[in-house]
Amino acid sequence: MVLLIGVLSPIYFLQLCNMPYKKIQQEDISFFGSVTGLQYVHTDEEQRARCAADQTEDLRYIPEVVLLPGTAEEISSIMKYCNEHLIAVTPRGAGTGLSGGALPVTGGVVLDMKRFNKILKIDKRNFQVTTEPGVITQVLQEAVKNEGLFYPPDPASKGSCFIGGNVSENSGGPRAVKYGVVKDYVLNLEIVLPNGEIIWTGANVLKNATGYNLTQLIVGSEGTLGIITRIVLRLIPPVKHDLLLLVPFRSAVQACAAVNAIFLAGYTPSALEFMERDALEWSMRYVQATGISLPDDIAAHLLIEVDGNNMDELYRDAEAMSQIVQQYDIDEVLMADSHEQKQMLWTLRRKVGEAVKSNSIYKEEDTVVPRAELPELLTIVKEIGREYGFHSVCYGHAGDGNLHVNIVKAGMSDEDWNTKLPAGIRKLFGEVVRLGGTISGEHGIGLVQREYMNVAFNETQMNLMKQIKHVFDPNGILNPGKIFL
């Protein structure tokens, strides 16, 4: 009996007692200070409040302490300590996430990655960049552009989000339809495991058949398996020209149908975005845009971009696509005729999410289906909205079959919002899965979608994922409460 007690660690006791994570004490703070320097350990209200929210609804969870480590080795020491003391650790990028992945739901430590803000090497010879995760995506894009290279993935928040968050969520963006999502560019990752060990997940090569694909297991794992400290991305040659069309439709479902018609005709636009009338209208109001008329009978728009190195060909493609959309009930096709006009249209598209958020409490769903099922999906969204009494603003990356469904609270009662709406969302996700799709295309599961994971996956699938989590994080200290209920 003495022996038995002797071998049980404190963590084991906590687990046996089903106790929550350890509350942080002064001794822990002192330890963290000895690792990072005390100036990077924040327990003040302001810093903790700063790290309490991301862009997900109006959710707030206050961490006990905010750490700003500067190196992988510092993170290693922190993780080793927290793993031994059963302290919850939530990594945080720029806080632009839309599924609550960065929310410290059990308190504990927030590992704020913003000091990891260096682009370490742009390898022009090999079309690769090695970067720390706390670099703003657009900053990275511009840096490689200055070296004559191109990193395509461009989430709407590219001006503020971190590349590390993009990797963690497997982000997309408008260009994904032609160029793929983040996972298609990640070659290799340095991560700190929950036990403090530092590993690379793969190699800096374009093809790799050497063991299991740990790199792709980490991409999109939402900070639940390891802390990303370095990222190697492949880059491609830049594209010289692009053209942008805005097509107004009198029927939103027809706009969705037109998307697939373009692909069936053999064209691959570099962006093919859908915006319901409300999406564009609210965004125009939000950014105070002028110069775009929005006649009363217009129900939706497609924003179509083509890119390439041959301007004549782009004009031919744009002309051909204009012909294709003519078979639907549309108003006049607008071709952006200046850099400024393109910028304005893209700003309107990028700001839809913020515009909706500024308008009302809302929930953002991130449905994705095989592209041809988009008209049916939109129809279903509206039907379920009528059935469950909610209004939705739909927009998104139609070329990928990825429809963002922003559900606005507006006049809905708190009770309906909290009880009836989840049932409606569950029904919607069931239909999405029936159509061959799934419940998140690019925003991740994080906190707010985990209750719906069982719509997309059965118990066997969920158990495999949970056991993989357990392999990486046996004590469950890393980003607890995410992905799994």
Add this chain to the structure above:
Amino acid sequence: MVLLIGVLSPIYFLQLCNMPYKKIQQEDISFFGSVTGLQYVHTDEEQRARCAADQTEDLRYIPEVVLLPGTAEEISSIMKYCNEHLIAVTPRGAGTGLSGGALPVTGGVVLDMKRFNKILKIDKRNFQVTTEPGVITQVLQEAVKNEGLFYPPDPASKGSCFIGGNVSENSGGPRAVKYGVVKDYVLNLEIVLPNGEIIWTGANVLKNATGYNLTQLIVGSEGTLGIITRIVLRLIPPVKHDLLLLVPFRSAVQACAAVNAIFLAGYTPSALEFMERDALEWSMRYVQATGISLPDDIAAHLLIEVDGNNMDELYRDAEAMSQIVQQYDIDEVLMADSHEQKQMLWTLRRKVGEAVKSNSIYKEEDTVVPRAELPELLTIVKEIGREYGFHSVCYGHAGDGNLHVNIVKAGMSDEDWNTKLPAGIRKLFGEVVRLGGTISGEHGIGLVQREYMNVAFNETQMNLMKQIKHVFDPNGILNPGKIFL
């Protein structure tokens, strides 16, 4: 004590005793017959010999029984039984593998997948195909081509290999340089787990941020985590035209350097293949090709293909690339001027492996490095060859930095072959890793490379992979002896 014995299963006993897998008995055969029908259970010498080898060196391992299941449900029953009885199961595609992934090294059951030979659905609307794994890759390519779609990955064995094997090994091929490898096309997989459960790994969508990426974990896992029974692949629009250039170099290292020069100038060929003189010469002899002159001073060739929909542009690109290679010491650039000539050049390239094999006992290494390091890699290969006394024939997908190093036994003594050569290969792989590369680009680890896994990965990385294996296959019955020592 009675209770303790009571709860131990037979498997547990076998594991406790560290015994090998159960030998197959008549009762097992009867069970298999009851699942598949006895006509699909083969214990005769001929069938067992057929499934004893793949294309890896001259290795042979005779299975105890060959099963030809016809459905995922049959495989489920077989796996459940074998898992309970600790019978080793090795899945087999077309047997074209180059790392021994399909070799039944512990005897047991070979699960021959050749009855899974149906293309289930070509979804033209969504640019997707759902296929069984036992379809020959080229058959699949032609079937989707007939429907106006394109599946690019084209391993050298495309005329005989199975698409399921391609997924299991994450195969590449010449077109990978522009179009990516198999992993870039796999959307979703149906697999049978070692315990008999049948799951889908993902959804039929172009982007997916819903839980861990089980799909990419299975791709390239070499049949060690589950048996693939259905595959959903994304397809792309077909390309209308291509041009093919053959460039003879007087220096093999210069040929490797020219590869990167083409990319640095902004071109992305649809294939960029390197062949040492011996590779082409042996292949010409093997296929009895005529019509290509091979002057004595030529050390290597690049085979460069460009494709696209605009023939003028292709000619311009080909002309520009010809200019780029002129800066090196080359003979005259040949442009294939007929379909037949293109076919002949591609046949020569595809047959190099077989030609080398027909010439001598050999080992095929599948090194891959960042593209710009290719000249250094080739130099190192030859240096190590001189140091360790082996001759190598090098060729491969230079545009990806993927160099196949075929080491021929020729005059090497058996002792040197068995002891000195592995040390040389280990040294080579060490250099590959130093250059940022890894030990397999597209052939996999299988049986023959597992002893070198510790060159690419440290103990922490290996343990993560082994634990993932354990999650899927706790009894270790599925494709034992692969990837891990």
